[in-house]
Amino acid sequence: MNDQKLEPGLYIVATPIGNLSDLSPRAAMVLGAADVIAVEDTRVTARLLQHVGSRRPMTPYHDHNAERVRPGLVARMATEAVALVSDAGTPLISDPGYKLVRDARAAGVTVTTIPGPSAAIAALTLAGLPTDRFAFHGFLPAKPGARAAAIAEAGAFRGTLVFYESGPRLGATLAALADGLGERDAAVAREISKRFEETVTGTLAELAVRYAELEPKGEIVIVVGPPGEAPPAAEEEVEAALRDALARLPAAKAAGEVAKRFGADRKALYARAMQIKDEAK
Ligand code: SAM
Numbered sequence: 109m110n111d112q113k114l115e116p117g118l119y120i121v122a123t124p125i126g127n128l129s130d131l132s133p134r135a136a137m138v139l140g141a142a143d144v145i146a147v148e149d150t151r152v153t154a155r156l157l158q159h160v161g162s163r164r165p166m167t168p169y170h171d172h173n174a175e176r177v178r179p180g181l182v183a184r185m186a187t188e189a190v191a192l193v194s195d196a197g198t199p200l201i202s203d204p205g206y207k208l209v210r211d212a213r214a215a216g217v218t219v220t221t222i223p224g225p226s227a228a229i230a231a232l233t234l235a236g237l238p239t240d241r242f243a244f245h246g247f248l249p250a251k252p253g254a255r256a257a258a259i260a261e262a263g264a265f266r267g268t269l270v271f272y273e274s275g276p277r278l279g280a281t282l283a284a285l286a287d288g289l290g291e292r293d294a295a296v297a298r299e300i301s302k303r304f305e306e307t308v309t310g311t312l313a314e315l316a317v318r319y320a321e322l323e324p325k326g327e328i329v330i331v332v333g334p335p336g337e338a339p340p341a342a343e344e345e346v347e348a349a350l351r352d353a354l355a356r357l358p359a360a361k362a363a364g365e366v367a368k369r370f371g372a373d374r375k376a377l378y379a380r381a382m383q384i385k386d387e388a389k
Pocket of ligand 1: 126194196202273299302328
């Protein structure tokens with residue numbers, strides 16, 4: 109498949125995360141027509157190119173040579189179509205590529221994306237957890253201290269969290285998540301789109317127990333649901349905040365500020381603010 113001539117530029121090509129049938133026809137077309145394909149691992153991408161009947165040349169682009177080869181690749185984009193793929197899924201997502209896109213843009217090169225599979229999005233569609241707001245954290249640090257700090261930071265977000273993980277580390281990571289985030293619903297999605305695909309749901313504590321001894325094979329995404337609703341603020345807390353705001357602001361503004369912060373009724377707070385002012389006379 110090499111009859112289509114591509115315009116010069118950079119083409120970001122998403123590839124399957126397991127099932128080769130998930131490669132889009134447009135991705136196959138670009139892989140068959142690019143002047144060169146920048147790849148993480150030539151052996152991995154060779155199989156994909158064979159699958160689509162492409163004989164286009166590959167050039168390695170990975171964490172260890174990126175700094176050195178990037179300027180040359182960007183220079184080629186002025187006159188050639190350069191495709192970027194990673195071993196699996198969408199390039200740039202816990203994979204190399206963002207600096208290549210950045211430098212291509214700086215050089216005035218046209219950047220085109222061929223969207224497709226990504227394990228993070230696929231796992232979100234399997235987990236049955238809220239998807240209106242989510243944060244992707246890639247791989248957590250391996251060292252316990254750094255991992256706990258990263259989990260605490262992630263936990264401040266009031267939405268769903270997505271982490272990449274490997275089988276040998278799954279048990280320890282789930283235990284650390286249960287420790288740092290408390291009782292939250294979660295899902296472990298494994299081998300998505302492959303033969304042994306499996307999604308297990310439960311609370312973080314339940315999943316931590318399940319995977320404490322079991323070391324599952326394959327590739328894994330952990331999805332953690334948002335924290336439960338915070339308990340309504342105590343009356344004394346709202347009263348104290350209102351008094352504090354009144355020391356700085358006129359009554360209407362103080363009521364507005366406190367209403368917004370606690371999700372409380374503005375009119376009632378304004379009435380209370382006027383009362384406090386009267387008492388102080
Ligand atoms: N760029 C890729 C993407 O868009 O998903 C991710 C690359 S990252 C180096 C590899 C990690 O993605 C794996 O360790 C695993 O956490 C996750 N992953 C990739 N394929 C997967 C699959 N089929 N099922 C579950 N997780 C997968």
